[in-house]
Amino acid sequence: MTIASRPMATALRELSASAAFIERNFNLSRRYWGWELAFLVYAVAGALSISFIGAAAADKRLIFSLVIGAIFWNYLSTVFSFIAETISWERWEGTLEYTMMAPVRRASQLAGSTTYAILYGLVHTSVILLVLTLFFELDMSHANFVTASVVMFAGSFSVVGIGIMAAILPLLYVERGAQMTFVIQSCLLVVSGVYYPVSVLPGWMQVASAFSPATYILDGVRKGLMEGASVGAVVHDLWPLALMGAILIPLGLWLFGRAEHYAKRTGKLKRVG
């Protein structure tokens, strides 16, 4: 093999490994179809329940705002939890050591898990969107879907970065790590203005909301879909998302590497469960 073709071969091997994680996660979703159905019903019911609060107030704008919050929070939380639970699943199944000793770069593993998480989140969210549009008359006449898509795309990177960092917790804390990821997810839900404006939060929570990518994603998506704002009009949401993505993904990968080394030093990769 020539020197020039060796990096190409390595890249192809890593891509194939990433694809293996996508395929495996798809197979797991297929085999656990009963659980998937249950989670979907739960998510749909939750989104409907929240949206009916707007119906009770007889406020179409509130309904629209709640529907957007329910749909896009579902997407963000699905992507986050899928990535964050990557290690928990492997620990639970007992395969963590085998995955960790395979000749695959951690970035390739996480890229595969992330890609599947985004695909899974899109399918999940599409079903919820379909159901909600059947229940509520949403005025989409002014909606700018390009703006919403650009904001979501830009925001996904930062959510992935936080997910990678959260995945460290089950690596470090064998028994409580998975619960800790739920705590992070819950805190993001509270401070990010998913179902209410950030302005109603206490001052210190408003400060915290500035560090949550979900705050900017929800704000940008609402402006795009409810007010028809152009991409240029939501730049104040886009640049923090771009900055967070540029920082959080490399930081997440670096921290994951440090955590893996710590786990190897202290023997925490061993099977539990």
Added chain:
Amino acid sequence: MSTTLMPEQKITVPTPVSAQVEAPARIPEGAPRPVRPAGPPALLLEHVSKTFVIGRKKKPVAAISDVSMRVERAEIYGVLGANGSGKSTLIRLVSTLLTLDTGRAEVFGHDVERDEMAVKRLINRVSVDAAFFKKLSPYENLAFAARLYGLHAGDARREAVRILARLGISEKRMGSPIEQMSRGMQQKVAIARALLTSPTLLLLDEPTTGLDPRSKLEVQAFVEDLRATHDATILLTTHDMAEADRLCDRIAILDGGRLVAEDTPDGLKARVARETDLAPTLDNVFMTYTGRSLDEDVEAEGPEDDE
């Protein structure tokens, strides 16, 4: 389903993807099986130590203490020891799943810490518990593992079918969830998973523990077949003295994380017979060097070692 061994069926191991990795060579039938001291050893440990800190009081427990060993290519090297003696920790250190506190470990000349990825391409492991995604089928599990090692799914399937047939599992079982298989069958799939990747150094961590006698014999026959037809090196930990006697070229005995004896099975037996008035058996070798009988074998303290 047939559980009969088919001795005429030989195993072919797929060629590894990396050109840097030399696959275990196939040995012509009837040819003597070489143990090759030339070149770097398959495994070299020099003064390796590993200590864990356990419990709320942060009590340090030495899992491995100043262990040195040299395993030549094509050798089957057994490691015997009681629960908690450090066998699994030793395997995990070589598997790159643990870092060394002190000492040096090399696999075919590659340092396990500095050249981790190269070592990972050369090894694979079968542990006492067959760890799989239980809802996935054997094929889905094996295809996933094979792709992580750069193999094509189609090639992996063909080889998996061949290896599993040799172990008495028919192709029709490849599509059902692995949780529907017996413990013994799951362990055979675990062995197939390890062999699919053509490991030059195969780490077998109590591969027959918990298997019924027939499954145990099938796995042992498979290892013997592997030894007869390929020059893959095998590091085997076991509690089964008969298994160690049958399979191993040399045996090391660990006690409390320390290597207390190392020789051929016959050499160890002769030494014990010479130094004590005990019969020359591996059971007596074990009792002599660990200071306890197999019946006194107790669970290790702490959560870090489940040997």
